[in-house]
Amino acid sequence: MLETVLVESAYRKDQTPELAKIGKQPRRPSGGAEPQPLPVAPGPATFDATALTLSVAAMPDHATTLRAFRQPAGGTAQLAGTSTTTTVSVIAAGPLTPGVTYEFWLVGHNSQGDGPESNHVSHAVPMGP
16 A cells, blocks of 8 residues: 555656656756757768779768768769768769769768768779770
8 A cells, every 4th residue: 555655646647657666857848859960070981983982981970871972173062972871872963974083072961961071082084995
């Protein structure tokens, strides 16, 4: 009987008897959650000229995806590809133009936006046979 009284006195409408016995964290006010921080900068990016991919050793902290960007010499930067792994294709947005030199880099991305850029890697696309 005494145990029932103690459990009932600790019981609130938002708390089950099991949680009343072990304790419970106080509720946060609505909107009290911290926003996710932007991703940190990726580690050094390496370019695989055969596979046309950029890779890093590990996903940047706070990143849910990696985004690869490419910029042809004298042109504007564009999103080249996105991946949830540590390797991203730089031709997902379309093929590279033969004879053009491109600059590639990676950024970590999450719901808050893009983090800082990785190192930039240049690659000259060879002319066809």
